[in-house]
Amino acid sequence: MLTLLRRYGTLIGFAAILLFFWISLPETFMTARNWLNISQQMSMLIVVAAGMTIVMVMGDFDLSVGSMASLAGIVAAVLLTLDYPIWVAISLALLLGLAGGAINGALIAYVGILPFVATLATLTMLSGAAFVVSGGKTISGRAIPEEFGNFARGGIPLGEWGGVAVSLPNLTVVALVVVVLVWVLLEQTTFGRRLYAIGGNIEAAHLSGVAVRKLKLIAFALTGGTAALAGIMYASRVASANPTQGSGLMLNAIAAVFLGSTLSEHGEPRLLYTILGVLVLGVLDNGLTQLSVDSYIRQILVGGIIILAVSTSSLTKGLRSR
């Protein structure tokens, strides 16, 4: 019973939330359109949370993903206003993410700074840089080519549903591709296995021939890359960029990984569970918005649910080991 609660508590809670919204919003909630909408709203968070899972597998985390997303969006937008082709703007912004992540990794793995301190410092720097590059303004308007914004608005047509045409949003497709890539990386490659080894026991991993420092650097670089991608996706979605638009991503990504790890058998971060965690957050956000619950109340509820999920899991774990 307790094991069931520990293992499936979050799932049961999720099911209860779904049921509640379904009953409260019989017309709109359980529709294909709404779910595709949720998937689009969540696509940026999915990408960042997938990247966050990579470093959290090693027992580290990256606080700078939000400001990296903001900066990458700004840089892409500024390059577009300077008439660079879209592919150049996107590539450079992605490269910036990889490089920034690699700097995080170097500070943590080679200089030996704690992830909390190192990424808190880069969070501040990246956020400052986003303001400097943008001049503190939102970059939008005619300077940004229409194709850039149209990408996020477009999708793959899926047919009709109740007389309305529905399509799979392009941003959702991007998020799915990232999930598949990160899943293969973490679950099917020697790289992922070694990251889990580092997370389990860094000294034993080192003595077993795992190149701990190099792998940490690569892992943080990838996390930075996913943050930048999310920033670009966001900029495309609103066809503009402002220096604070990524700020909510970091806490939500970490929350999703924690929520997800309460579902995994041994309490470790696993990508597919992280995605479930994102889904929980996304459904809550979507349902509460539709019920016109105030966004500040929403924050309180989301925080409470995270505490509930993680404490159910850790309390029942404590009881079992007694």
Add this chain to the structure above:
Amino acid sequence: MTFLSLKNVTKAYGSVPALRGVDLSVAAGEIHALMGENGAGKSTLIKILAGVVAPDTAEISTEGRRVEIGSPRRAHRLGFRFIHQEFNVVPALSVAENIFMGRRYPMRGGMFVDWRKLNEAARETLEKLGISHINPAQALGSLSLGDQMLVRISSAFIGEEGGPARLYVLDEPTAALTRSESERLFTVLRELRANGASVLYVSHRLDEVMDICDMATVMRDGRSVDTGRIADITHDDLVALMIGRRVEEAYPPAQAVPRDETVLSARDIPIRDGQPISLDVHAGEVLGIAGIANAGQRNLLRTIFGDLPSAKPMMLGGKSYRPRSPADAWRAGIGYIPRERRSEGLIVSRPIFENTTLPHLASQSRWRTMLRPRREKQLAEAQGRLVRLKASSANQRVRELSGGNQQKVVFAKALAGKPRLLLLDEPTRGVDVGAKFDIYSIIRDMTAQGMAVILVSSDLPELLGMADRIAVMRDGAIADIVPAAGLTEDRLLNLTYGRVAGN
């Protein structure tokens, strides 16, 4: 007179019984050994005595009166004191602060700690153990592991508030101690016994038990199987009781003689905190390394293994060998069994097969990148059979295994790449008798196939029983290399202290 009596103690964790019925009776003024293999239930019994775990059934009495333990506080009030394997210390605090942790510090003016008095009291406590070389004001973390353990032990011997100590429970206290440090502890235990206190002593080291204990109770599979006077029992009987069968020899015989072929050759290789070292290891040979604690054994192994930088190349299998990381060493065909299996050897939260294949992952994978779990599990299962691992499957988490079986996983991992040289650092520490014999057999099998072995051990009988030659390290240098045949324990001990010349 019986001080402590336990009758029919049982405890199950979920559906898994840990204790199926234990009787134990410890007299006042007696050192009583509690023996048994890992997993026999000793730890659970001790936790019950400490009030940390509640038994399912138990009749416990002290001095003839029925008592309930229930909490660590109650155990303390009954006069029970515990010295555990894992020590609870704060390395950044001073020796004196650690000794008096959880007790009232001497105060001045009701507000300020009287540091001088505290240090003085700590000094007195240490002197009771005959320890004069430790400065109470020093940070605990700056001491050697053995000294830290002595500090930990001494803090249990403080007379104090909450009633006098009547029973000391020591769980593997000598695991990190050198011989002379252990001797000092034994002197104190004998003194306590003379003053009428009881000692419950848990150790895998049979010689120690035979030496200092009066009585022994042997546990097997959660039951107490026999209790008797140490004077009436032989070493072999005790072992047979513990593992439930007779072991003919403590060390399996060598199956072949070492060959002439040199596997590793080091010439004047500088060692951190030591002097340049030269040695050769041959195919099929076990080269033992003896020495008191911290004589440089660990750094020697770590240099060969690439964890510490080597200023000069060595020769491995006839080729120049200069590792820059453990990964280089694994690739070159060196396997390593580190000293601390839980902190250095294993990832206990991961399955057996992942631990086994970790150093050899690339060669087990497609394009050296894509995992092939089925193949890994096959390798882990084959290796598990080789080292006589007892586990439910290759998927089992290492955390769930007993100490001896965990050590076998470390062996399975080191041997999975078919190394030509195996480096062993205290390979049987904290391992029960049955698993020990298995590990010695594995070493014999491997050397018979031509593997070379370097065996660092503080267990002198082990070195004499397993090694072909023994290199004696003193002060970071190899002082002598002598053949093991014909060497006695006394002579080897004298060599490690430099009291006689080799040859």
